[in-house]
Amino acid sequence: MSVHGFLRSVHTVLRTVRLTVQRAAGVVLCGPVLVIGVLAADAVIVPDSATVAADSADARGFFGLPAPAVLQDAAPGEPLATREVPVALGARAAGPVLTLPLTATQVQYRTTDAQGRPTAAVTTVLRLPGGGNGTAVMYASYYDSLDPADSPSRAIAGMPVADASTISGELALVAPLLASGTTVILPDIQGERGIFAVGEEYGHITLDALRATARTSGSGYTGQTPTVLAGYSGGAIAAAWAGSLAADYAPEVASSIVGVAQGGLMVTPEHNLDYVAESPTWSAVAGMAFLGMARAYGVDLDPYLTAHGRQVLGGLDGVIIGDAKHRFDHLRWDELFRPEFPGPDSVPAIRRILDATDLSRRPAPDYPQLIVQGTGGVEDGTPDSPTLGGGDGVMLTRDVRGWARRLCGAGAPVDYREVGAAHGPAGGQWAREAATWIRDALSGAAVSDNTYENI
CATH class of the missing domain: 1.10.260 (434 Repressor (Amino-terminal Domain))
Incomplete structure (x- = not known):
């Protein structure tokens, strides 16, 4: 499969999802969709029966939590089950599934919950066949659901989820990375218990996804592969916390991290x-x-x-x-x-x-950082707080600035940018900024650095 053919297929998925959403709700996808233009159709339309097959008892069993004894005996990041699946996008409503000419490796692995107990999570590893360029991106999705059935790994395997359009937009963001030979590691950061906004557990799941991928044959990631942690909104929580926890929780992969690219970050x-x-x-x-x-x-x-x-x-x-x-x-x-x-x-x-769950109470790492924060929350219906100030409608600018300053104080090169947009549109601007920043970080090029006084 050629790189061009792969990108054409991703474009078709995005066009179809975008038109479907526009017709259904008058909503236009923005942000990650802008990363790649729309080209000719190569995607395959799979009949509804394929959705049923993907959601069989066997498929559901892959995500089920193993017996407590199995988890207790496993080390953090130890693979518990592995499977290969064609990349497809399922929707909760009846309808076709769009598939891409790409196979994903999905790994269930042992991780640690917020109370320090063993549990399990799943990550999807995306890689073009024929070898890579020796780099990786851990991309944390902003699927933000209290139902584990909406996880990215299920969506990518063609199982029905509430919002396949979010995952399709995120595939658009990582498609150029895949095309360049970068391995993309996409964990289900909310696990299998319906948690939400729990930074420590998100961070554990993220770091253990790297451990598990390093132990999976043919993944393209070794544990020393230069890696950027990336995510927006809920995904930013995972990326930022993983960066903070890496040195203590997963030192064997901490040295592979060459940067953290986040936007719309919740700090406190x-x-x-x-x-x-x-x-x-x-x-x-x-x-x-x-x-x-x-x-x-x-x-x-x-x-x-x-x-x-x-x-x-x-x-x-x-x-x-x-x-x-x-x-x-x-x-x-x-x-x-x-x-x-x-x-x-x-x-x-x-x-x-x-x-x-307060990131400001945790150690600030010295990895290079990209942080994009919107300031247009009032336009999105969220009034400025008389005591906390404003933000993008969800995330507070003052808190994000404070975290950026702490990172500067820890010696991290910090590229901090504010954009006059609400949370959703700011995500599109983050995606565009992150595309270049991630490429530079993976290549070893110097990244932009604000001084403490300018943040």
């Missing part, structure tokens, strides 16, 4: 929950975060919730972020939690969760 969740609470666009994200964090840390929120809070969180359980947008005019703490619990400090379990 407690601040984000307060910021989005007043947003008619994004306030439901607060409910998703409380659900996903509580699940990760084994906290029962029910004793603290109002009747309305129980109804809200119950309605959000299992949703994907696109379906949560615009659900509420606002979603404040005192609407979710009973009056005798006036804030996080009044619930020790919630205080522990918020502290544990």
